[in-house]
Each structure stands twice: as structure tokens, then as C-alpha cells.
Amino acid sequence: MLDSVEVTSRVGEILTSHKGMEGALLPILHAIQAEFGYVPQAALPIIAQDLNLSRAEVHGVMSFYHDFRENPAGNHVLKLCRAEACKSVGADRVAAHAQKALGIEWHETTTDGRVTREPVFCLGLCACAPAAMIDGKIVGRVDEAKLDGILGGLK
């Protein structure tokens, strides 16, 4: 975990760079997550003070959106699309295979901290489904073999 001095100083810089922006909270939370990999709880009161909001309001916004994490993810994040177009060509089968191969449910991280498995509802790859995203890299036509290849290549 990060120490609070480091969080405070870096969050301060991020807040400064968003000064004067209309509706800055989402861009700020994105920038903090890009910096730390998650949104440290220690950042919330600092943001709240800067934007003249209550800590509860900032928490409310952060927790509303699926993207923002309260805790660090595993070393790798595997997102599998669960939406209709992907389901029409076997996304459920692929998801079940990933669940078995990794031994984790949705939103969980493997005990060695290697992989976090998350659902996503549409990556816009609906004509080359099922779709996945591994550490931000998009993959189309994912089947069991392709998934094994992806997981096997992760450190």
C-alpha cells in the first residue's frame, strides 16, 4: 500500500492540473486511477475539499461507476464481454472456461495476485465476438484455446 504522504502530494498535483475544468470529478478520478491503479481512500477527502464537495459525495460518485476500484487489481486484468452479441457465439462457455482455469468468480483475483477477472458489457466488437480485453488490449473471436494462450502468456 502507498503511504499517505505520497498519495497527498500526487493527488494535489492532479487536482492542480484539473483546475477550472467544468465537471472535473470524473477526469480527476480517472487520472488518480491511472496513477495508482486504484483510487486510494485517502484521496477522497482531498478531492472533496478541493471541489467543495462532501467526502460522501465523492465516495458516492466513485462507487457509482464500475471502472473505479477501491483496491488494487491483480497484476493483469482480464475483462470478458457478457453482452448479447458475445453470448450468441459462446461467451458464456468461454467465461465458464476462464472461471475454471483461474478458479475465481467475477470480480475476484487469483490467490497469487496474478489475474483479476471482470465482466464487461460490450467492447464494440460485436461482429467478431466473443470479445475480451486483457490489460487494455482488445481481442476478438475468443474461444477456449485462444483464452488459454492469453492466460498462459501472463506472468
Next chain:
Amino acid sequence: MKIYLPLDSAAVALGADEIATAIRAQHPDATLVRNGSRGMVWLEPLIEVETPAGRMAFGPMTPADVPALFGDLAAHPKALGLTEDLPWLKAQTRLTFARVGVIDPLSLADYRAHGGLSGLERALGMAPADMVTEVTNSGLRGRGGAGFPTGIKWKTVSEAKADRKYIVCNADEGDSATFADRMLMEGDPFTLIEGMVIAGLACGATKGFVYIRSEYPIAIEVMQKAVEIARAEGVLGARVLGKGAAFDMEIRVGAGAYVCGEETSLLNSLEGKRGIVRAKPPLPALEGFLGKPTVVNNVISLASVPVIFEKGAAHYKDFGLGRSRGTIPLQIAGNVKYGGLYEIAFGLTLGEIVDKIGGGTASGRPVKAVQVGGPLGAYFPRSLFDTPFGYEEFAGKDGLIGHAGLTIFDDSADMLEMARFAMEFCAIESCGKCTPCRIGAVRGVETINRIKRGDAAAMPILTDLCNTMKSGSLCALGGFTPYPVMSAVTHFPDDFSTQKEAAE
């Protein structure tokens, strides 16, 4: 040698970047242009090589197919012939997508050479009220799904008195089976920028936002670069193209909430709040972003504006049927042989789209159902394949065209499971503001589970629940989830009775 290789997400997801690496390694002298996709996703990654006869297409490419590109092109194992002659492409009417896949998305010179900015040039010579009239006369309706006449929305904003007004582009394209917004932003970002500038001039707005979902990293990157270029070249700034009023814009990124595709929820999100739906009235056109008059339009609506100004409202309006004017980029997806983006005038029948253009299923099995309009759209059986593609025509069959995405399912699909999933999705994504959606979706999952277990008494409850959600929800998430659920129940009753019969 000039080679075109898409940077489009679908092409990249199928290995385009690996092919780019192979080309650069083997022929560093070749000019490699990363363009948008032509929309034939089953052929991606699709490479085009410029020849004296025109651009020749090759695909689907693998890195192993790269060396042969530098030999006899006609003999290449993946040669498809001249791109322009490919039947799937040739039969389309590309107005909004005319440049996608053709030009370098980040070359403003290329954009101009292909008719770009001529719509804006014409708009600059018009009075704002005439610009609004031009859009009204084109018959353009909101392509995000609601189908509200774009010109009327613009008129309301243009006539509103305020110190600041905004143009907000809804690029939170969260519906499964839709990717037209993504393809447009990745393949021809200046078209969207030009459409937003025209909207700004027409409505007296000086600031625009494009709210793009975070699931679209490539679209975000391309749009950000395009805005910087447009600003540097004077398309955006204090005086549009050196003669107009001021207009500038920003790219904003969503955070994984489906409901933010709903316009009022999007505005809250853009303001830095929870993406909770607002009650209407007030209309966003009068009290939108930060309480100021705001145009909220879908990507395709705004991106259709430049061609309307370039070729005239009448040209655009001449396409289509009934009250659905112009063209619609169909997104054919799911279990389909020839999937991708197909822009054509309204009016084809669902059967023509699925069987002729899409070529049926990828699995080769019979088509069982087609969900039209994303996760909130109805499932259509083969018996409704004669429905013409238009707003009113689909509404007349208890469906919707939405953002014109079609997900095709073969006969292995379990429609009870799809109905249950629709409720589950609504439960996950509900913003929580109104009870029919927040509680109803959870009860919906439970009720469908009861039906699955053979509980016949649960069916009337589901119907009743769907009616409550339909008429009692604030927005389309709770209000339209009954479409996929009830269409599955109505058109595929066998999938809802098998368990019961087995139990009896």
C-alpha cells in the same frame, strides 16, 4: 508502395497490429496508413494496396500473408480484387460513412480532399436559423435510438436565451451489437467534429463535449488527436475557419456505466456526478449541462450533419421510407456469417438484412431470433422478417430499431435465458433512481427463475411486472427492458414451457 491497414478496434482485435509490425519489419520503405475499417469485419484485418487500377483488398490477413504482398498481387492467396468492386461494399449508400476506411483518419488534408469541411463552409454562409431549418428539412432523427427530430431539438436550443450553451455528443455507445459510433470516431473523427461545429454555430453554443465510453480506448485516442489537429488548423477555436463564431470542444471519458447513455444521466456524469437519470421536464435543450441549454445528440446524428450541408437537405431526405429519412448504418452482429457495418437507406426488410446481407448464421444453423436495437430491443422471430427497417415500422411490431444494431442468434439460443439476462443486465446497470427499474429488474430475474423451475403462476406476474416497468420507469433502461423479455415470451413460448412440461 502505399498500404492501408485499419486501426479500427475490430481489426486490431483480430491482429492488425501484428500485421503492421510484420510490414514495417519486412518493408520499412512502404507507406503504411492506418485507416478506419471498411466495415466488412469477417475480412478483417483487411489490407488495401494502392495500385494504378485502384485500391486492391486482401483479407483476412495473417502475419504469414505479409511477404506475398510484395510479389505478384493478383496471385496473393488472400486477394479479393479491387475494394470498390466488392459487392458488399458496392451495394451500400454511404453518406455518413463515405470516408470511413477510405481516408487517413488523422489527416485533415485527406479529409478536405474527400469533401470534408465543405458542409461547414456552406454553413458559415448561412444564418443560424437557416442552418436549423436545413437540418429540420433533411428529416434527420436521433440515431441514438429515440428517433427524435434533430432539427426540432436544435431549434429549441437556438431559441433559448442563455449566456452559455453546449453541444454534447453522446458517444456512450453501450448497446451490444452497436459499433457505428466507434467506427466513425476511429475512421473519420473530423466528420464528428465538423458536425459539432455546425451544431454550435446553428444553436449559438461555443463549447462541445464528446462523452466517450471508457471501453473504447482507440476511439478516445483518435478523437483526442483529431481535436488537437482541428484546433491547430483553426477548425476549432476563437473563430471557426477564420470567419465564424467561437467553438471549441473536449473529449470526456465515461467510467463503465451503461445508464450514462441516457442523455440526462450522461449530463450528470459530465458534471462530475453519479450518473443518475433526471426527470424531464426540464428538457436538456433548455436546462442541460450545468443548467444551460444543451443539444445532446448521438455520434451518428452529428456525423450526418456535414453531408446534409454538403449535399443539401433534399439529397439526404430523398433516401428512406415513411418518416424514416436518409440512411442508417446497420450493424450486423452476433452469430452471423457476414457481420459488420452496412450503411443503406431505411426500408430494407429484416429478412433481407439478416439472410441476404448477413448471409445467415456463422454457425451454419438456422436463424432463430434477431435482437434489434441492443439490449433494450425486442427479439424478432423469422415470422416477422418482412418488417421494413424504419422507426414506425418496428414500433408497430412491438420493437424498436434503437441504434440499428442487430444481434443474430441460431437455434441453439435459449430465449428464457436471454430474457433472464435482460433483467439481470437491468438490475446491474440500473441507476437506482426509480423503483420499477431498481426493484423490478431484481424481481424480474427471480420471476424468470421461477418460470424456469416450472412455476406456471409466475408468468402472469412477469407480464404484470413488465407493464409496471414499461409505464413506471423514468428512462429507457427500466422502460424498455420489457421489450426483450416480453418479445421472448411472446415469440418463443416453447422456451418458457419446456421445464414445466418436463416437471409435469
